[in-house]
Amino acid sequence: MIDNPRFLILPWIEIPNLGSHILAIVRRRLPTDWTERYNITPVLIETFVETPRYTGAVYRASG
DSSP states (O other), X not given: OEEOOOOOOOTTOOOTTHHHHHHHHHHHXXXXXXXXXXXXXXXOEEOOOOTTTOOOHHHHHTO
């Protein structure tokens, strides 16, 4: 299991759907990178969303 503790796009960066696009790419690439680097293939990626402050929409949109 791999933890994604923080994901931040600074407020002045205004590119539509940037967050979900980056997360989708990272999620697809992460198992291969970890296998090459650590010789371990992760099967689960987890993250926590502070729901009083954020909706988690970027994570849902990334798949």
